[in-house]
Amino acid sequence: MKKNSKEAIVHAAVSLFNTKGYSGTSIRDIAAKAKVNPANISYYFQNKHGLLEYCFTSFFEQYMDKIEEGYACIDRGATFCLKKITANLLNFLCDNIQLTTFIFREMSIDSQLVREIMSTYYTKEKFYLQRVLEKGIEQREFHRHSITYMIVQLKGLWIMPFLNTNYLREVLYVFPNERFFAEKYAHDVYKWIDEVLCRKEALIS
Amino acid sequence: MKKNSKEAIVHAAVSLFNTKGYSGTSIRDIAAKAKVNPANISYYFQNKHGLLEYCFTSFFEQYMDKIEEGYACIDRGATFCLKKITANLLNFLCDNIQLTTFIFREMSIDSQLVREIMSTYYTKEKFYLQRVLEKGIEQREFHRHSITYMIVQLKGLWIMPFLNTNYLREVLYVFPNERFFAEKYAHDVYKWIDEVLCRKEALIS
Numbered sequence A, B: 001m002k003k004n005s006k007e008a009i010v011h012a013a014v015s016l017f018n019t020k021g022y023s024g025t026s027i028r029d030i031a032a033k034a035k036v037n038p039a040n041i042s043y044y045f046q047n048k049h050g051l052l053e054y055c056f057t058s059f060f061e062q063y064m065d066k067i068e069e070g071y072a073c074i075d076r077g078a079t080f081c082l083k084k085i086t087a088n089l090l091n092f093l094c095d096n097i098q099l100t101t102f103i104f105r106e107m108s109i110d111s112q113l114v115r116e117i118m119s120t121y122y123t124k125e126k127f128y129l130q131r132v133l134e135k136g137i138e139q140r141e142f143h144r145h146s147i148t149y150m151i152v153q154l155k156g157l158w159i160m161p162f163l164n165t166n167y168l169r170e171v172l173y174v175f176p177n178e179r180f181f182a183e184k185y186a187h188d189v190y191k192w193i194d195e196v197l198c199r200k201e202a203l204i205s
Helices: A002-020 A029-032 A039-045 A048-071 A077-094 A095-107 A112-138 A149-162 A165-172 A178-199 A199-205 B002-020 B027-034 B036-044 B048-071 B078-095 B097-106 B112-138 B148-163 B166-172 B181-199 B200-204
Strands: none
Touching: A002 A029, A002 A048, A029 A039, A029 A149, A029 B048, A029 B078, A039 A048, A039 B002, A048 A095, A048 A149, A048 A165, A048 B002, A077 A095, A077 A112, A077 A165, A077 B027, A077 B097, A095 A112, A095 A149, A112 A149, A112 B002, A149 B002, A149 B148, A165 B112, A165 B148, A178 A199, A178 B097, A178 B148, B002 B027, B002 B036, B002 B048, B027 B036, B027 B048, B027 B097, B036 B048, B048 B078, B048 B112, B078 B112, B078 B181, B112 B148, B148 B166, B148 B181, B148 B200
């Protein structure tokens, strides 16, 4: 019962933050939507900022798990490993699309919380991506592209459909909350890995 | 003198919207930063929402100009044309980085204004991109990929560095406000065009 009300609060908060913005949402709104007493929110999260922090941390803990799960396959080759990370991550973002849209939007703002998240999680993510890309170059699977610029492209491809969900729905008529989308889109990102990152000789041999 | 104060208001508004958010910024803040009388803001833009609309419209009018300028080269081939659009657009986004970050962030929110912008500008953009991609496929320059999914990837690559400026600066140590970056990054997007979109036979012949 307790766990349910905590989950209901988070669920309501994410939905409201996403549509009305963080500053446009009050504890009262969240309590009403979650059908709980406002005192419950203080009990679990202290205040609205505590709730925001909880959303970020819970999102990025899972996000990093997906990356680490994929990274565990590094011995099967850099190409395989990067595709595994991509598949894990796209499924996770798709399954949590409201939270994902909100988090990625907030991550573009310069705030104390965002700086902390970047220095904890994004620095760790960079470490793993760099390792995979370096290994791919060493083993002659990948071209000698700039690693930094490859990370920019790869992350751009990962983030785009789950941040710009309205654009995908309203303009392109594609539904990024459906697993079908995540699976089809993963193959597009694999194509980027095969065609842009991979050396042709590596594919032929 | 008058033109200067209008520009100063817009400049101050963009900077404040970007750091404090739209709802966290008051007309008073903007007037103070722009060193003008608050009545001046009402005179030019009526209210804060009018100022927001002005920012969006002025951004997207220029954005569409860049796309149309590039599209005018369609007779020189789809590959050439898409690279031209990319170069034009990346330079524009780089030169207006604060406005770009703010606009792309806001475009991920579901609001009346965003819906209007999408149905005016993004629909037009889709029309041009679709035309270029179709022409590339017809002329056997491009693979028969799904046009919709190619637009998702291409726009992901265009938007990423100018939305996630903090990430680029703080984690990757890359500075997306510098022309040097826009030019180097354009070559990465060209690589995507050459390797993912273009048929190999087309490149060889």
